[in-house]
Amino acid sequence: MKKLSILLLAAVCALILFSCGKGVVSDVKTDTIKSPDLPTSPVQPQEPKDLDTRISFAAVGDMISYTGTIRDAKSCAVEGGRPYNFAPIFANVRHVIEAADIAFINQETPLAGESFGYSSYPHFNTPRDIAYDIAEAGFDVVNIATNHMLDQGSKGLEETIKFWNTLPVTVIGGYLDENDLDNFRIIEKDNIKIAFLSYTYSTNGYRLQSGYDIKIPYIDEALIERQSKAAGELADLVFVSMHWGNENSMKTSASQRDLARKMCSWGVDVIIGHHPHAIQPVEWVEEGENRLLCVYSLGNFAAEQEFDYQLLGGLVTLDIVRENGEIFIDKPILHPTVYYYDKRFYKNSTYLFEDFTVDMEKSHGISHYGRSISIEKLRSYVLKTVSKEFLPQEWQ
Secondary structure (H helix, E strand, O other): OHHHHHHHHHHHHHHHHHHOOOOOOOOOOHHHOOOOOOOOOOOOOOOOOOOOEEEEEEEEEEEOOOHHHHHHHHHOOOOOOOOOOOHHHHOOOHHHHHHOOEEEEEEOOOOOOHHHOOEOOOOOEOOOHHHHHHHHOOOOEEEOOOOOOOOOHHHHHHHHHHHHOOOOOEEEOOEOOHHHHOOOEEEEEOOEEEEEEEEEOOOOOOOOOOOOOOEOOEOOHHHHHHHHHHHHHHOOEEEEEEEOOOOOOOOOOHHHHHHHHHHHHOOOOEEEEEOOOOEOOEEEEEEOOEEEEEEOOEEEEEOOOOOHHHHEEEEEEEEEEEEOOEEEEEEEEEEEEEEEOEOOOOOOEEEEHHHOOHHHHHHEHHHHHOOOOOHHHHHHHHHHHOOHHHOOHHHO
């Protein structure tokens, strides 16, 4: 009975398999059954489509450490931590920096190392602990091409570059050799590539000594044109850091405006300017089909200087947008900032303009120089210098 049941089941299965055998021709011999032929045309891969996206970018100007700044950082050191703690300088704007996908800062002064001795104006050398605090505050791109970069000589600059290259940031403006100079720093995010270039107008009359391979990117039109065009072939956007302009002036110079137009024609998309220790205008520059956003000067981010306009800075934010396959700059806004230090040159910190108070006016260390600071005066500087098109909503 069991054997009969098995034979019956086998017959039923065979019948089912035969009746469901689509693609199997009826005259194929049972001892040479082959799989049915597959389609001969291969499946075509789908072309990837550009996804619409926004990348947020933020930038601040000069980070300068004077004697009081260094002394204050030493007083803020915590037990078990680094000898110098510069983090309080960034504390009140850190939320803006951290929120940006990419953030930029101009580190004005060399970090040659303790063996060179820490010093302030006119030959700066800042404790290296500031670099860790810059990175931890959320900055991704650090410029070191400034007029003070040779304050500690060629060896000091070489040591500064080597040190920065050990940190998790993208360093621009100081290069170990000719190949490094043309090894463009490119950051890629969400399949958008941004190249960062950097140039300085001067090194205060100092020049590299013989025997050093390091390269300083001075403002030279032939160099800028060559590198801008080459970087544009490798990246979707080209951002350029420019240490330029007239010191202590809120007005742009003719040479700045002329070079900005040329850089626009060479394919640069954004200029991030600094050096004047004062904010300067923001504008769109157009040459032919090219369009460039020029932030002529962000002023000081942190500097214990003596004039009120030197304590006013700009934190610029913008979006890098890809929409329908096109990549462009959108929503550039300059957020005014104010730098504070008390009458003993302690409590150094940068504040968003709206967070700077009347009490801070009264207790500000600018009085050490026989000067004063006023919220309303600072507001007037901003409104006379920056078009409302580029200011936050509350300034409209």
